[in-house]
Amino acid sequence: MKTPWFQRSLAAAAFALAIVGGVATDAVAQQPTQFIGITGYRVGPYGANGAAFFGGFIDYLNLVNERDGGVNGVRLTWEECETEYNNTKGVECYERLKTKVATGPTAIHPMSTGITYAILDKAPVDKIPLITMGYGRTDATDGRVFPWVFPLLSNYWDNATGIVKFIAEKEGGEDKLKGKKLVLLYHDSAYGKEPQPVMEAEAKKLGFELKMIPVPHPGNEQQSQWLQIRQYKPDWVVLWGWGVMNATALQTAQKTGFPREKMVGNWWAGSEVDTQAAGPAATGYYAATLALAGKNYPVVADIEKFVYGRSKGGDAKLVGTVLWNRGMAAAMFTVEAVRKAQEKYGKKPMTGEQVRWGIENLDINAGRLKSLGFNTMLPPVKTSCTDHGGAGVVRFQQWTGTEWKIASDWMNGDRAMVRRMVEESAAKYATEKGIKPACMGS
Amino acid sequence: MSFFLEVLIGGLLAGVMYSLVALGFVLIYKASGVFNFAQGAMVFFAALTFTGLQEAWQLPLWLAFVLTLGVMVGVGIATERVVLRPLVNQPQITLFMATIGLAFFIEGVAQLVWGTNIRRLDLGLQDEPIEAVMERFNLLVSKFDLVAALVAGALVTVLAVFFNKTRIGRALRAVADDHQAALAVGIPLKQIWAIVWSVAGFVALVAGLLWGARNGVQFALTFVALKALPVLILGGFESILGAIVGGLIIGAAEKLAEVYLGQYVGGGIEGWFAYALALLFLLIRPEGLFGERHIDRV
Numbered sequence: 001m002k003t004p005w006f007q008r009s010l011a012a013a014a015f016a017l018a019i020v021g022g023v024a025t026d027a028v029a030q031q032p033t034q035f036i037g038i039t040g041y042r043v044g045p046y047g048a049n050g051a052a053f054f055g056g057f058i059d060y061l062n063l064v065n066e067r068d069g070g071v072n073g074v075r076l077t078w079e080e081c082e083t084e085y086n087n088t089k090g091v092e093c094y095e096r097l098k099t100k101v102a103t104g105p106t107a108i109h110p111m112s113t114g115i116t117y118a119i120l121d122k123a124p125v126d127k128i129p130l131i132t133m134g135y136g137r138t139d140a141t142d143g144r145v146f147p148w149v150f151p152l153l154s155n156y157w158d159n160a161t162g163i164v165k166f167i168a169e170k171e172g173g174e175d176k177l178k179g180k181k182l183v184l185l186y187h188d189s190a191y192g193k194e195p196q197p198v199m200e201a202e203a204k205k206l207g208f209e210l211k212m213i214p215v216p217h218p219g220n221e222q223q224s225q226w227l228q229i230r231q232y233k234p235d236w237v238v239l240w241g242w243g244v245m246n247a248t249a250l251q252t253a254q255k256t257g258f259p260r261e262k263m264v265g266n267w268w269a270g271s272e273v274d275t276q277a278a279g280p281a282a283t284g285y286y287a288a289t290l291a292l293a294g295k296n297y298p299v300v301a302d303i304e305k306f307v308y309g310r311s312k313g314g315d316a317k318l319v320g321t322v323l324w325n326r327g328m329a330a331a332m333f334t335v336e337a338v339r340k341a342q343e344k345y346g347k348k349p350m351t352g353e354q355v356r357w358g359i360e361n362l363d364i365n366a367g368r369l370k371s372l373g374f375n376t377m378l379p380p381v382k383t384s385c386t387d388h389g390g391a392g393v394v395r396f397q398q399w400t401g402t403e404w405k406i407a408s409d410w411m412n413g414d415r416a417m418v419r420r421m422v423e424e425s426a427a428k429y430a431t432e433k434g435i436k437p438a439c440m441g442s
Numbered sequence: 443m444s445f446f447l448e449v450l451i452g453g454l455l456a457g458v459m460y461s462l463v464a465l466g467f468v469l470i471y472k473a474s475g476v477f478n479f480a481q482g483a484m485v486f487f488a489a490l491t492f493t494g495l496q497e498a499w500q501l502p503l504w505l506a507f508v509l510t511l512g513v514m515v516g517v518g519i520a521t522e523r524v525v526l527r528p529l530v531n532q533p534q535i536t537l538f539m540a541t542i543g544l545a546f547f548i549e550g551v552a553q554l555v556w557g558t559n560i561r562r563l564d565l566g567l568q569d570e571p572i573e574a575v576m577e578r579f580n581l582l583v584s585k586f587d588l589v590a591a592l593v594a595g596a597l598v599t600v601l602a603v604f605f606n607k608t609r610i611g612r613a614l615r616a617v618a619d620d621h622q623a624a625l626a627v628g629i630p631l632k633q634i635w636a637i638v639w640s641v642a643g644f645v646a647l648v649a650g651l652l653w654g655a656r657n658g659v660q661f662a663l664t665f666v667a668l669k670a671l672p673v674l675i676l677g678g679f680e681s682i683l684g685a686i687v688g689g690l691i692i693g694a695a696e697k698l699a700e701v702y703l704g705q706y707v708g709g710g711i712e713g714w715f716a717y718a719l720a721l722l723f724l725l726i727r728p729e730g731l732f733g734e735r736h737i738d739r740v
Binding site for chain 2: 042043044045046047048050051188212213214215216217218220221223224225227228230231243244247248251252254255256257273276277278279280281315317318
């Protein structure tokens with residue numbers, strides 16, 4: 001029996017496709033890869049925060065592969081390990097990812113102050129850089145004592161002093177803060193206590209009264225804290241919360257009649273996760289940010305085109321939100337560190353040591369941000385051995401009820417005071433651990 | 443004085459919110475003698491299903507409520523079939539362990555089906571002070587908390603009538619007392635368990651809606667179960683009235699302690715103060731305020 005012509009054609013086409021596909025697959029398979037280990041969380045009490053951050057992180061990695069074919073021909077691969085924001089699971093994930101490939105996991109973003117502390121001493125031994133963008137140990141900004149830890153952009157104390165400066169501007173100048181009353185409503189944990197020394201120093205310097213009120217974990221009931229606030233009658237409330245504590249604080253502020261226009265959150269208390277859960281109670285609330293929200297940036301348009309357009313994206317509803325943009329920025333810094341390291345060590349997969357050098361020598365100025373499509377979403381970053389942050393600035397947004405509206409320019413807090421306190425704290429740590437502060441170099 | 447009254451009233455109303463969650467525990471305990479570790483997960487699942495259905499099909503509140511209630515009844519029946527039926531006549535600790543597994547399963551399924559995004563739940567009731575009370579007495583009383591207290595009151599009345607005046611209610615109490623004896627006198631254990639888990643699902647739905655409207659529907663709703671534990675210890679595991687009275691005492695005590703004692707020890711004590719109070723109470727009255735005193739023959 002003769003084979004019909006269309007069947008023969010179909011077989012020939014399938015054969016040709018198999019050859020072409022095979023060649024293409026081989027080409028991709030033979031391409032060198034840079035493995036990135038991700039200790040993420042998408043379930044559990046902070047799953048919503050993690051889903052947005054790590055969604056943006058992975059979308060950016062996908063963009064680099066889809067649009068650019070990787071970093072100088074080195075494709076990015078990754079594996080996400082679920083920590084549930086739990087320190088023990090975070091350490092397990094770190095241990096699992098660190099030996100996954102010979103070059104290591106590139107750099108780890110723990111996205112948790114607790115996990116950061118848990119793996120802080122392991123990182124130098126394993127030669128794995130930790131990028132702790134806006135969290136973790138504040139004094140790790142001093143790279144002479146913490147060569148493997150990078151609180152990129154800004155640290156907690158930059159955030160706290162930035163908030164005080166923002167409030168001072170709203171009051172008409174720093175001198176106007178004298179005699180004012182501020183409340184620091186904080187999550188009763190290591191994270192929540194981090195700004196206390198710097199807030200106390202600011203109160204002493206500027207002459208305002210400071211009352212610090214802890215909220216026990218998880219913070220889903222704050223009646224007594226807000227009644228104390230109502231009795232104290234502060235001029236401003238600084239919210240240093242995380243997760244359900246933020247929405248509950250906004251709701252309870254409404255319940256006790258405290259104006260949301262007099263509340264300023266830190267950058268972990270200022271995302272859509274917090275304000276949407278609080279509903280109308282969040283309208284007027286200010287919060288600091290590390291990366292501006294919104295989709296109006298070329299890099300976001302590229303992700304929508306190259307990643308979501310090719311059905312490789314995550315949750316499209318999260319695109320452009322505060323934490324998604326922050327996650328995307330975190331991925332960009334990781335990729336740029338690899339690129340920087342490649343300039344020195346060659347266009348091949350980089351090891352942890354090489355990436356560490358790359359992070360320590362980042363210079364992403366306004367021009368580079370523009371060429372990367374981030375424009376003004378982020379401040380320029382220039383790191384060094386002594387400054388593992390590289391920016392030290394913060395910006396403020398106000399929730400309109402439906403979206404975040406920019407409420408300030410990028411601004412410094414008291415950088416001189418923060419630097420002095422960072423060095424003092426890092427020196428104390430160095431003494432405790434027997435570390436001789438020094439720059440690592442290459 | 444007005445500040446003290448504010449703290450006290452706020453605490454009492456917060457306590458009612460704890461009682462709502464505690465009621466679910468009491469129901470299961472009354473019918474099976476088991477502490478249902480999954481009650482917090484059920485509160486989370488119910489609220490998430492409610493908002494998920496509402497969002498997916500733009501349903502009105504009442505329809506979303508009815509459909510979610512249907513889902514919770516389904517969960518109750520499935521729990522009886524899959525988890526409890528194979529464990530009839532097993533030691534209480536086995537049933538307790540099963541509910542721990544159930545809690546993790548429900549939490550996982552809830553997030554798998556509806557995702558982890560936080561959802562706003564609008565019941566059309568703002569959490570604001572009642573202006574008339576504020577103007578007249580300079581006292582802060584929340585509208586939302588007051589409505590929650592009324593809902594809890596209604597729920598307690600209905601449940602008390604159900605348990606004490608209906609045949610099913612009496613059967614529930616018999617089952618709780620002794621599985622085998624209840625079976626021997628012809629009480630259909632399987633149906634009774636399915637009913638009580640469904641009613642617990644209903645209570646979880648009501649608690650989930652009120653807590654979700656307050657804090658947003660998110661995983662942290664599972665933690666409200668932690669607030670119910672001291673309430674149960676104090677009120678008694680088997681008493682609906684105990685859940686309410688225990689809630690009021692715990693709510694008021696923890697708020698007063700936080701405000702008046704907290705300042706001397708750096709604050710943040712309400713998280714553990716309720717447990718400390720409950721433990722102290724255990725020493726004096728181990729069965730709780732309204733719990734049944736068990737005397738075993740040896």
